[in-house]
Amino acid sequence: MTDLWLIGIGTGNPDHVTGEARKALNEARTVLMPLKGAGKDDLADLRYRILSESGRSARVVEFEMPVRDDTLPYTERVRRWHDEIAARWREAMDGAEGPVALLVWGDPSLYDSTLRIAERLDPAPRLRVVPGITSLQVLTAAHAIPLNRVGAPVTVTTGRRLRDHGWPAGADTVAVMLDGECSFQSLDSAGLTIWWGAYLGMENELLETGPLAEAGPRIVALRDKARARHGWIMDVYLLRREGGA
Template sequence: MELLLIGIGTGNPEHLTLQAIRALNRADLVLIPRKGKDKADLAELRRAICAEVLENPAVLAEFDMPVRDPANPSYLSRVNDWHDAIAARWAEAIAAHPGAKVVALLVWGDPSLYDSTLRIAARLPGAEVTVIPGLMSPQVLAAAHGVPLNDLGAPFLVTTGRRLREGGWPEGVDTLVVMLDGEASFRTLPPEGVQIWWGAYVGMANQITDRGPLAEAGPRIVAAREAARAAHGWIMDIYLLRRHPAKAP
């Protein structure tokens, strides 16, 4: 069985590459994860993509995503157990269609960056995994604001909100891209000299953005996040932080 992991971008069906469309049309079975009522539009987007680009009679197999065990105090153990449960759901959905030789899973963004689809796929014995890359939210955020991710001749670091809260600003870099941040962790940083470029639902029809000095834009962003979460039931956002490096004496 071949398992196609197809990057679909960040919510805009036009993000699909020609390679992604061709790969999707090779599939006998397309897995559609359901993540509960609050995130029903994520499954609906995948259905809409299939309806728009599928030319063959592939079967859509929907399954309910398991949730992490909040009682497990270990983050890594909690996530590994969750991945085991997801792999089991995939296996159940595939086993229900024994004739499927090519199975596709539509992956938000790209499977290579802060996404565990490849790690979960490794739990399926005998599956031949093919990855189709997709646009990632850092790219779409930079495009929305019309800014480069890196400063001239300088590196940037992609990290998570959890690591930013726990470790502060990492040493050796002046530009951060922060993903998977459910708590607006930029509030834990000293705002002086820091600029922020923020976006939620980037690439989708309901995309919202803000930018400016962190001291000024931060409170606006916090308010916008709360309003958007209340309106949609969920939020996915990302932001770029850049500070001015200290001048050499």
């Protein structure tokens, strides 16, 4: 049975990799390295940099990440995509010396499918999860704001759900992830403030904030320009209604 370690590495700043994560990377014998295609080499480069700074030269096994079939319904598209990723993990792990490590952006528990993909492996590996700093932590730190107001809830959701269902019922603060379409544009902006960040923790970090009616168009333009320049973008934002403490 293979030992598979899922190691959270934060949002792009090697200094955010925890001591526990560095120790695990130092002890791993094999590291799986996903390659995400042309224009996204810097994602693999960062993982290699983190490995180098961990102080150990583990064997690295690269594998190509599959592409989702956008012609399929969403649920079926994601299911098949996860099946294919699991198959490529298994192929990459075949004959590998353990423990085998996989570096996970942010934290494996927060809107990341690594744990669900690991459940598809047969035979099942012995799993270890090393937590990482999340994009929400880096976002609120960058803007110097608390995630929640006093005694108030925080709803974490996706751009798709915000776009399809609107403002979550009873929500005070809404954190939105996995939003490739700036879904805040579908909301009534009255009384809403947004705190947005892209490439959080990286040298090319971008931040924007303000009343949604004013900041929203700036974010759309900034996001389009950044995506065209880098070929990819990862961003997250927080929305909050006026009032409260």
